[in-house]
Every structure is written in structure tokens, then in C-alpha cells.
Amino acid sequence: MLSITGPELRLLWLLSCTFLVLLCRVSNAKRDLKSACTTCQQITDNFNKGFDSTAKQNFGGGNTAWEERKLSKYETSEIRLMEIVEGLCESSSFECNRMVEEHEDHFETWWFKRKTKHPDLHKWFCIETIKVCCPKGTFGPDCNACVGGSERPCHGNGICDGDGTRGGNGKCSCNHGYNGEFCLDCIDGFFNEVRNDTFSLCTECHSSCKTCNGATNQDCDECKDGWEEDDQEACVDVNECSQDPSPCKEDQFCQNTEGSYSCKACDKACAGCTGAGPDKCQACASGYQDTEGTCTDIDECSQSEPVCTKENQECVNTDGLYICLCSSGYEEKDGECVQLPQPEKTEEPEAPDTSPHGEL
Ligand SMILES: *[C@@H]1O[C@H](CO)[C@@H](O)[C@H](O)[C@H]1NC(C)=O
Secondary structure (H helix, E strand, O other): OOOOOHHHHHHHHHHHHHHHHHHHHHHOOOOOHHHHHHHHHHHHHHHHHHHHHHHOOOOOOOOOHHHHHHHHHHHOOHHHHHHHHHOOOOOOOHHHHHHHHHOHHHHHHHHHHHOOOOOOHHHHHHHHHOOOEOOOOEEOOOOEEOOOOOOOHHHHOEEEOOOOEOOOOOOEEEOOOEEOOOOOEEOOOEEEEEEOOOOEEEEEOOOOEEEEOOOOOOOEEEEOOOEEEOOOOOEEEOOHHHOOOOOOOOOEEEEEEOOEEEEEEOOOOEOOEOOOOOOOEOOEOOOEEEEOOEEEEOOHHHOOOOOOOOOOEEEEEEOOEEEEEEOOOEEEEOOEEEEOOOOOOOOOOOOOOOOOEEEO
16 A cells, blocks of 8 residues: 555655656766667666556456446556656666656656557657667667667668667677678678678688688688698698697697697606606606606616715615705715714604705
């Protein structure tokens, strides 16, 4: 049940309108014509939604003759109009509230006098009455036809600036692949599959073509970088990896890809390689040896000639290298491993010196 009656509601409404209208006149002298139409479109969309949702309201859910009469009276009532109008804008949308409040009379006029003859509220209100929108395919103050005509603006291949609004300049922003004032031309990398004065279909060229006149790699006018023409005049991938010298550095191997190539680091066991892994080495890096085609670490510590020759020194093998450390209980001093001062009654051996002396 509404606690405020029709006339009271209306008075409240008018008071709030007057205040807001004043505010906007000051702050919004020059308003964006495109966004005014968008706002108007939202308003009329919400009006239609509100119209539908209030249609389902009934008085108690029964079907008595009294309720039927009451319902049919409500359908065309001012109360219903007010309920719909209240739901037209988010309270935070200044532009929307301004527009509704400025033109509230028009909603009343339409509701009571024009609805039957002009059922399309958007057309009647936004286009014909407050003139912030234009019919589809037209733009600007006088609703002139977009470039390419109002039936299919931009020949269906782009967006007309200001389409459907009183703003914009009617020019085309073409969809991807299309070009030119009328969006009938194709950009480089696309070709006209179909074309006449009013219709154009641009299709992407084969990935090997810079420009083309058909879809395959034999239809290229010019090959893209990384591709070259073969005997059959088709664009084929250039194998950069078979070039001499190789485009990669010495510690890299080359991988050919369609239209390009990449360089990847060799395994650290390799000195030069043909692929990934220690089994693709051209030669083994120092500290590694060839074991049945794979470069593996040399264990310098287990060679017959000892490599750590100082007294109280131990050899520790690492990947590709070895290090000589002082044995536990000794530390390095002036290049020699000298005994640590024995702490009294401490049995625990000291950890080995952490600054190893590396040798190749
Ligand atoms: C242009 O081509 C389209 C699509 O093939 C066709 O519908 C249209 O009638 C053609 N127009 C002219 C003027 O030939």
C-alpha cells in the first residue's frame, strides 16, 4: 500500500525537480550529445522494464470482479506511471536524473495521450520529442545518413561515429581487416574475397604473405620477412638455422620456427651444441668428458694423480670443477692448512673452512 497519495507524490517530485534542474543548467551547459542519447536510451529501456514489472502487480492475487476492475484501473493510472518513473535512474546517475526531471511532463503526456499511437517510447521521446537521439544509421543534429548509407552504415564493416545520436560526424571506424572511408578496402595482410560498390568481404592472407590476392601461400604478392619464394612461387619458411654462419652464439643452438627462429642456451656440459641436453654437444666443456656420446662431469678427485696436494687437504668434486678444502680440524692460513687451536675438552670437530680454494 502506498502511504503517499498521487498529488502529494507529484508535489514532492516537482520540488526535487526544480532544484536539480537549476543545478544542471549551471553545471552542464555543454553536454555530450552522444552520451545524452545513451542516457535517454537507458531511461527508455528502464521504462519498458518498469512497465513489464508493474504489469504483474495485482491486488492480492485473487480474481474477483472487484480486483479485475481495480487492476485495469491501475494499468493506466498515474500511480503506475510514478512507480515506473521512480525506477528509471540509479540514484547516483546525475545525468539520468537530470534528464528525467527535466522532461517529466513528457512522460505524462506520452502515458496519457500518445502511448497508443506511438508505442515506441524511445522513438517518440528520445528521437522525436527531446531530440537527443537519431534513428539507427543516422547521426548529428539533423539525423543525416552515416557514411555508406543509413541501411548499412560503413557497408557493414565498421562503426559510424555518432550512429543513432545527435552527435558525431558520421565517419566510419572500420572493423579489423577493413580500411578506407567506406570500409570497402582491405588492410595489408587481408584480401578482398568479395567486392562490389556496396559490399566487401576481407579475409586474412596466409601467414607467409605480407600482401596477397588469395588465401594460400601461393597467392602472396609479397612474402613476409622470414619467408621466401620457392620454385612454385609459393612463400615458404626460411630455415635461418641452416645458414652459415649460424645466427646464434657459440654456446647456443638454433631452433627454426615458421617465419622465424630462436637461439637457446647449450647444456653447461657442452662447448657448442646442436640441441638441448648433454648428449647434443659438439665438444665437451672443460671439466667434462665424453662418455658414450654424452658429456659427463670428470671426477678430478678420483684420478690417479691427486689434485689437492697440500698437506691436510681434501678434494671435493663438484659439477665441472673440484675444490681443495682443508681437512676438518684445519684451517687455511697463508696458503697452508694449519691445525686449529684445540679448544679444551671439546670433542666435536669443527666444520670445514667455508672459503674453499678452487683449482682447475
Ligand atoms: C554486391 O555483392 C553483394 C554480396 O555478394 C550482393 O548482395 C549485392 O547485390 C551486390 N551489389 C551489387 C550492386 O552488385
